[in-house]
Amino acid sequence: MTEQWDVVVIGGGPAGYTAAIRAKQHGLNVLLVERDELGGTCLNRGCIPSKALIHCAKVWHTVKNANQFGVNVAEANLDWDAIQKWVNRVVQTLRRGLQSLLQHQGVSVVKGEARLLGPQKVHISSDGSEQTLSAKAVVLATGSSPLKIPHDPNAPVVSEEQALFLPSFPQNVAVIGGGASGVEMAWIFNTLGAKVTLIEMLPRILPAMDEEVAEGLQQALKRQGIAILTNTKVSHISARQNKAIVNAGGEELEVDLVICAAGRKANSEGLSEHGITLNANGTVAVDEWQQTSVLSVFAIGDLVHGSGTAHGGMVEAERAVCGIVRQLGGEPLIPVPSSYFVPICAYTEPQALSVGLTEQEAKERGIDTEVARFPWRASGAAMTIGMTEGFVKVVADAKTKRVIGIHILGADATNLNGEASLIVASGVSIEQAANVVRQHPSLSEGIKEALWSLVGLPLHTAKRPNRGRV
């Protein structure tokens, strides 16, 4: 007998488990299949362990710079094994929490390898047993894998995922790729005491973020001692004894370890055989309800982006479930808006945040923009914590007088993402957003100040700064 499900979700990362929970909450009968650990790349070898590792680096940074704040540290040292223990403990605790969450939410979970057999048929190999299931809808959430750079097999090269769980601390590191992940890697290992070279093919790091924020962070990282090579392509990586030799831009660089953070590719192998249309880069093509070219099959997360964000994947999960509920003849409880803004962050020090359109993107779309900035050096809150690097930059549509982008370089910028997104997404006027009272002193005031500056009424700056200085 073939098991019957309303929805089978393949892949238990943030996109997949969100889809499963939401489908269950809409009253659907749902099975979640995961071949490895629940939580996907994000929880097991991505955002979560990297943030746990970054926290250790921030603690080390605080300890080393404590004397400025009246705390004398006579002697301190790093214990890489203890750091790894912390990172693993965080991952394991959250993994257990996720298992228990899915159980409480009533989602059935099976550990196994799932394969699409047809529009409404899924084959599962689990623990030696084989099974074919039927599903009214299938959600594909199989994620992505790190791109590999060709290299001598004897050279010490690891992926951005493996770099989070190194058995020993490397003294000399090359990071290939200047996106958020590569930049975080460079920051972590530099802060913890390694010599770090960051290599980026494009003219600047963080190409997806606002140019001023990216340039400001690039300057800050250089001041912290990271060597940054932009416009530089790695031609090949060879081995010499235990070292890697990176050939980049005509130079040879000898390092203990190469961390490859040069992007990711969608795990879409075999899907086209079932009539699912793929894009040229191997991602799955979907419509605004995440529906693929096979009407009963939906795709979400990194599988449709190659390299996406966990939070982007979670929204797509909400949307796919809305699509499925509509398709099955019901009405979704919460309709998901068709356009949304996915924040992008780098958890370095200073942190970088981009929400909505960058100034450049707005110009490319022919939008006449107005821009204002607020430097953290004018902020009481930033001053009290000794972190005055960076600025808030707001981009508005000159015609509609609505904020279309907020970009921040500075302390704790990532936790301001919700406020920034609300302003951009909710369509409040600049004045409304500026008039909302912010606690004094708090970093949230930085957004308010930039908004006031945008309407020509700067409060704690005398005039609009021309450029985001660091």
Add this chain to the structure above:
Amino acid sequence: MTEQWDVVVIGGGPAGYTAAIRAKQHGLNVLLVERDELGGTCLNRGCIPSKALIHCAKVWHTVKNANQFGVNVAEANLDWDAIQKWVNRVVQTLRRGLQSLLQHQGVSVVKGEARLLGPQKVHISSDGSEQTLSAKAVVLATGSSPLKIPHDPNAPVVSEEQALFLPSFPQNVAVIGGGASGVEMAWIFNTLGAKVTLIEMLPRILPAMDEEVAEGLQQALKRQGIAILTNTKVSHISARQNKAIVNAGGEELEVDLVICAAGRKANSEGLSEHGITLNANGTVAVDEWQQTSVLSVFAIGDLVHGSGTAHGGMVEAERAVCGIVRQLGGEPLIPVPSSYFVPICAYTEPQALSVGLTEQEAKERGIDTEVARFPWRASGAAMTIGMTEGFVKVVADAKTKRVIGIHILGADATNLNGEASLIVASGVSIEQAANVVRQHPSLSEGIKEALWSLVGLPLHTAKRPNRGRV
């Protein structure tokens, strides 16, 4: 000859200098008079130095607990003189910044003692010279002073302001008053190693904040080693050698220092002689444009609250200037909404934030409420930084389905104030606010999770927790 001004502002704190800047930006001819240092209580002996001191305590806390994150600190000690140096440096830098800001904004500033002579007349004693000015409108922003508790003059008793600048570190401290200021004092001195007793007359600390948040913080502070006496009135304070003997609730408590944080009173002396109506507690009575009973005189900040917030005073400044511009026959550039929410915070660890109505306040107003919570122990972001104490609590109006209050206990809660205020003030629906994408992992997700829980679709919690646990 009598100098003629459009507006004379008396008092250079956040309310006063904001009024002066805004009046100038509206094209008015404005003079700001301050008898002491620019920046008022907030910058010189309130929010700013307390936050700088709190940052030092947080650094010390991080250093002492660093081993959990793989950072071994062999030996560390506190340098109280260096802490005081940091606090003073922050204050001096911001004071210089404010002077330069007012200069660039074109605000005339005079250092001197101002006294109202009539509805449109102000007398100024400055550096031995006396002067009478005429003004179309006068803005009173003379602030408040700490309430004094009667005590033996030989007993070591200081105000919440003096406690920020102690010449030496006290080993045994009693803090009188469990509002935000007293709670912060207790947290600072306990974290830095003193034995601390916090004494509050009412049944709980932070009476102005949400009950669950206040109770949760009370439990957390007790676990940290602070003795908290609630329902306890101090009857008198006597001296014994260099110590203070606090008589409270029938017990005698011997301490090195008493910090009095028992509230503040408005600096309204002499105003009633000029026909300005005062409230029973000595604050100045104002209408919705901050206008006093004398039509050309406006009052803002602590003067109308007794004990207010800097950000509350700044909004009142905006409003008073709108009122003045209207009165003088113009149209204000930015009309200020007549109702607004002023966040209240305690910068302890965990931090506490209240925005909008508490559950209790809503009930007292006869509002039928719906409440949901999200515990930080279910948050990936909180887990990665090792700070899972506390929760987000959202309060909605069951009829209108709008969020009327957001209350947070937890790490970095204060920097979420803008997001919380935007949701409460902008009138977006619960679903709209929940649907806005938040960065993963970030603390901002906690608000999103609580909102989802409120509409019956919890994502990372299985069901609504009944009570904010810590």
